[in-house]
Amino acid sequence: MDRIAALNDILTQNPNDTFARYGLAMEYSTQGDLDRALAEFSILLKTNPDYTAGYFMAAQALARADRIAEAKAMLTDGIASAHRAGNLHAQSEMEAMLVELG
Numbered sequence: 001m002d003r004i005a006a007l008n009d010i011l012t013q014n015p016n017d018t019f020a021r022y023g024l025a026m027e028y029s030t031q032g033d034l035d036r037a038l039a040e041f042s043i044l045l046k047t048n049p050d051y052t053a054g055y056f057m058a059a060q061a062l063a064r065a066d067r068i069a070e071a072k073a074m075l076t077d078g079i080a081s082a083h084r085a086g087n088l089h090a091q092s093e094m095e096a097m098l099v100e101l102g
């Protein structure tokens with residue numbers, strides 16, 4: 001069974017499985033299916049608004065799709081999430097990407 005099928009199977013049994021949802025979003029992103037990746041990141045962040053890595057990876061997918069304004073908004077939300085969580089490393093990575101995007 002491929003990874004996407006396996007992750008979808010997990011999510012069928014437990015739609016709120018954070019790790020499976022993130023993994024599925026990352027698999028779609030890696031394969032270049034940015035629309036599906038972004039849909040999965042959206043679900044992930046609605047149910048887990050403090051899942052900081054989701055913001056950063058979603059912003060990267062948005063930037064690859066040339067959706068720069070949306071990427072910047074995602075980074076802004078992610079920076080706030082990282083700040084709430086005290087995750088200074090993630091916060092600094094997102095701040096750096098925000099500067100790169102202009």
